[in-house]
Amino acid sequence: MASPPSSIPLPSLTYFQVHLIFVIPPILLLGYLYGPLFGRRDGIKVGWLMFMATIWTTPWDNWIISHAAWTYPPSSILFKIYHVPVEEHLFFILQPLLVVLVQAVAGVGRGIPFAWRGLPVMEAEGGGGDDKGVGGEAKDEGEGEKDDGPEQENEDEDEDERKKSIPPSLSPTRIRTPPTRTSTSTRLRKTTIQEERIQTLPRRPLAGLFWLGVMTLGGIGLFIPLPILCDIVVHPVTTLTDPRNLGLVARNLKSPLQYQPHPVEDRLFYLSAILIWISPVLALLTALGAKVDLPEDWIAWAVGTGWLWMVDTVAIRAGAWAIDTQGKRTLGWVLWRGLPVEEAVFFAIVSYLLVLSSSLISHLHFLLLLAPPPTGGSVPTPRCPPANPIRHITLLTRLALSPPPIPRQLLVSLESSEATLKAGSKSFSVAKLGWGREMRCGLIAVYGWCRVTDDLIDDDHDEQGEVVSIETKVKVGGSDDEDGGEGEARTLTLKEIGARKQRRLGMMRRFLDLAYDETTARGDFRQLDVFLDTQVPSRAYSAFYLFSRLIVDLVPRRPFDDLLDGYQMDLEFPDKREMLQLTRIGDGVETGDTLWKRISPIQTEADLVLYADRVAGSVADMIIHLTWNVLTSDPVTAGKGWTLSPERQETLGQGRKMGQALQLVNIARDVRSDVEAIGRIYIPMQWFQTRSEGEGKKQIEMLAHRPRDLEGPDAFHAPSYTLRMLRMAEELKSASRDAIADLPYTARAGTRAMVASYFEIGKEVERRGGQVPSLEQGRLRVSKRRRLGAVLWSIWGL
Numbered sequence: 163m164a165s166p167p168s169s170i171p172l173p174s175l176t177y178f179q180v181h182l183i184f185v186i187p188p189i190l191l192l193g194y195l196y197g198p199l200f201g202r203r204d205g206i207k208v209g210w211l212m213f214m215a216t217i218w219t220t221p222w223d224n225w226i227i228s229h230a231a232w233t234y235p236p237s238s239i240l241f242k243i244y245h246v247p248v249e250e251h252l253f254f255i256l257q258p259l260l261v262v263l264v265q266a267v268a269g270v271g272r273g274i275p276f277a278w279r280g281l282p283v284m285e286a287e288g289g290g291g292d293d294k295g296v297g298g299e300a301k302d303e304g305e306g307e308k309d310d311g312p313e314q315e316n317e318d319e320d321e322d323e324r325k326k327s328i329p330p331s332l333s334p335t336r337i338r339t340p341p342t343r344t345s346t347s348t349r350l351r352k353t354t355i356q357e358e359r360i361q362t363l364p365r366r367p368l369a370g371l372f373w374l375g376v377m378t379l380g381g382i383g384l385f386i387p388l389p390i391l392c393d394i395v396v397h398p399v400t401t402l403t404d405p406r407n408l409g410l411v412a413r414n415l416k417s418p419l420q421y422q423p424h425p426v427e428d429r430l431f432y433l434s435a436i437l438i439w440i441s442p443v444l445a446l447l448t449a450l451g452a453k454v455d456l457p458e459d460w461i462a463w464a465v466g467t468g469w470l471w472m473v474d475t476v477a478i479r480a481g482a483w484a485i486d487t488q489g490k491r492t493l494g495w496v497l498w499r500g501l502p503v504e505e506a507v508f509f510a511i512v513s514y515l516l517v518l519s520s521s522l523i524s525h526l527h528f529l530l531l532l533a534p535p536p537t538g539g540s541v542p543t544p545r546c547p548p549a550n551p552i553r554h555i556t557l558l559t560r561l562a563l564s565p566p567p568i569p570r571q572l573l574v575s576l577e578s579s580e581a582t583l584k585a586g587s588k589s590f591s592v593a594k595l596g597w598g599r600e601m602r603c604g605l606i607a608v609y610g611w612c613r614v615t616d617d618l619i620d621d622d623h624d625e626q627g628e629v630v631s632i633e634t635k636v637k638v639g640g641s642d643d644e645d646g647g648e649g650e651a652r653t654l655t656l657k658e659i660g661a662r663k664q665r666r667l668g669m670m671r672r673f674l675d676l677a678y679d680e681t682t683a684r685g686d687f688r689q690l691d692v693f694l695d696t697q698v699p700s701r702a703y704s705a706f707y708l709f710s711r712l713i714v715d716l717v718p719r720r721p722f723d724d725l726l727d728g729y730q731m732d733l734e735f736p737d738k739r740e741m742l743q744l745t746r747i748g749d750g751v752e753t754g755d756t757l758w759k760r761i762s763p764i765q766t767e768a769d770l771v772l773y774a775d776r777v778a779g780s781v782a783d784m785i786i787h788l789t790w791n792v793l794t795s796d797p798v799t800a801g802k803g804w805t806l807s808p809e810r811q812e813t814l815g816q817g818r819k820m821g822q823a824l825q826l827v828n829i830a831r832d833v834r835s836d837v838e839a840i841g842r843i844y845i846p847m848q849w850f851q852t853r854s855e856g857e858g859k860k861q862i863e864m865l866a867h868r869p870r871d872l873e874g875p876d877a878f879h880a881p882s883y884t885l886r887m888l889r890m891a892e893e894l895k896s897a898s899r900d901a902i903a904d905l906p907y908t909a910r911a912g913t914r915a916m917v918a919s920y921f922e923i924g925k926e927v928e929r930r931g932g933q934v935p936s937l938e939q940g941r942l943r944v945s946k947r948r949r950l951g952a953v954l955w956s957i958w959g960l
């Protein structure tokens with residue numbers, strides 16, 4: 163219609179050429195793009211769909227061709243297997259690959275692979291009467307979607323109240339505590355939400371019935387040829403009582419295997435055959451709960467369908483295959499020349515089936531991560547499905563038949579932690595694209611906790627994130643958990659702040675004690691939940707919760723202790739005022755070695771590396787454990803005492819070095835701004851001490867007191883320190899590069915991306931000759947373009 167018929171004479175194409183030109187290239191392109199993330203889960207998914215496509219379609223296709231609904235010019239094909247050309251068999255396996263790849267690429271930024279908001283919250287499990295009461299109330303409140311966001315908004319009102327309250331499991335009277343000014347709803351929600359679960363894969367009987375209905379229509383169309391159907395509609399009585407009319411129908415119904423279409427005209431044949439063939443599968447999947455409801459799934463469906471319509475049109479116009487156009491076995495209607503209605507329906511509905519089953523399988527994979535079914539034995543179910551296809555499929559089928567409900571708070575926390583990270587970290591938003599979904603989910607939990615705890619310790623910032631003046635006292639709002647008082651703004655002395663930080667560190671250690679406690683490992687979260695409710699500040703709640711439900715099984719405790727040791731080292735720095743006094747030439751620095759010690763806990767290069775190892779090597783350690791547990795069949799678990807093979811130990815050691823290297827880059831960049839913002843000098847004191855007499859003292863004084871002076875003979879000479887630190891980083895990095903190749907395949911892209919993105923900062927410092935900005939000049943930033951470039955290069959070698 164859009165183009166005048168036969169105005170574009172297409173050269174004739176063989177069936178194989180159609181594949182070669184239109185089907186294989188997009189698969190190669192998408193495969194190249196998505197390849198680094200294409201792991202076991204994707205492999206099994208695609209393999210399963212290819213397998214199902216072959217066994218489900220081959221008999222049907224043979225049957226259709228034998229009834230001449232479509233034909234192939236002999237010159238177009240290589241050879242046939244029974245009735246079906248080999249190229250057609252190729253099509254059965256290429257189409258799932260194409261659609262799954264489009265879907266994977268379109269959904270690469272997606273965390274949770276299914277829509278869950280708006281799904282009903284299940285009654286709280288277990289618990290006595292008190293719990294029930296709470297559950298009921300919480301349910302009503304939980305329904306309001308605005309409650310679901312990150313917790314920040316509520317925190318101010320919520321803090322002071324919470325610490326006085328005792329959770330319902332301990333005190334039935336708590337519920338009747340008179341509602342306070344601000345926070346009843348959040349308080350209730352928080353203490354009860356831990357019990358709420360969501361069935362994320364609810365059965366869909368109506369959708370199942372719908373497709374059974376479609377199947378019935380297909381049956382009617384197939385067994386009652388169109389002319390007879392029309393007669394029935396026009397004059398039902400004569401038609402239905404005329405035995406001649408019904409002879410064919412009766413015979414076909416009696417022996418469907420010897421089915422014969424109407425000898426003259428059977429225009430519903432092809433359409434009906436499509437519907438009766440595909441609807442039972444759709445009925446089964448939708449009844450199980452499969453649903454296409456994410457935007458990227460619809461995109462994949464639309465792109466897949468559109469592309470295949472194009473391919474079909476070109477192929478038919480170019481004579482690669484031919485659809486019956488005499489109106490014997492088809493309606494004879496076209497969407498445009500080269501695309502009969504039946505073909506359009508076929509490709510739309512098969513693409514739909516592929517997207518539907520693919521998203522169901524992703525859903526099941528995700529459930530396995532969040533709530534692995536117990537094996538019965540003492541060994542926990544690995545979060546990574548088995549490599550063996552049969553065991554893999556069996557496990558997924560088990561999950562599909564009884565999908566575990568998921569704690570609502572787990573989904574809420576995942577989303578809010580991801581949002582917080584996204585807002586706070588440029589490198590995360592770029593690097594996350596290098597990680598597959600399950601791995602990213604673990605990363606969000608780990609990073610989220612590290613970030614939140616870091617913020618809790620380094621809390622010298624006011625509400626706007628501005629650094630508060632240290633000379634005056636620090637003003638804090640009523641939002642603080644321990645010191646907040648009655649919600650009025652009040653002032654903390656530096657000493658109080660120090661004490662608060664120590665208390666928080668203690669809180670974190672006690673949290674780790676509980677999280678890794680044996681009772682928790684057995685699945686009894688009561689003690690832990692009391693702790694979460696009463697000891698953890700609201701804004702940190704999600705991260706701590708996520709840790710307790712996800713991380714404990716995937717990462718050992720040790721690197722977290724290391725991280726807290728790193729925080730402890732931070733607390734050993736003098737506060738800013740003290741540091742300023744100590745670094746004054748004339749009083750402080752000149753009076754001897756002990757004063758160097760008082761300026762910083764980092765005296766030597768070894769101290770610096772130790773610090774970097776604790777705060778960043780530890781994070782690398784966590785990530786590497788995640789990759790083993792999320793991506794391999796050989797998990798490292800508590801049950802096995804978290805023991806590692808010698809190879810893994812080696813990898814871990816190298817990975818930690820990489821973490822140290824990244825931290826050194828960070829420190830180098832922030833040499834000036836750290837001094838201004840938090841009054842800390844991370845440069846090893848030895849680097850000052852070993853300079854010529856007087857020079858080192860002068861340098862540290864300039865850095866401490868006039869970090870903004872970039873020029874001049876007396877100014878702090880940043881490059882001699884930053885470049886030295888970058889050299890250390892380079893060395894650590896090259897000592898650990900091999901470790902990336904030892905990680906599970908799908909972990910490599912993300913790791914490379916992260917490392918590349920960080921080292922761009924180092925390169926930028928080098929480009930500036932080692933000069934780094936002070937706070938007011940703004941953070942040294944690497945443009946998003948350059949970061950992205952580095953990431954792309956590191957993943958694909960583009």
Ligand SMILES: CC(C)=CCC/C(C)=C/C=C/C(C)=C/C=C/C(C)=C/C=C/C=C(C)/C=C/C=C(C)/C=C/C1=C(C)CCCC1(C)C
Nearest residue numbers: 210214215218219253254257258443508519555558559562
């Ligand atoms: C067990 C697991 C893993 C998890 C538990 C959960 C669960 C129960 C999942 C179940 C999933 C199921 C049951 C998936 C089923 C998928 C099927 C049947 C796909 C068929 C595809 C058919 C395909 C691609 C057919 C393609 C056919 C093509 C391209 C034919 C093209 C054509 C050409 C070229 C010429 C004109 C004619 C025609 C249109 C036939």
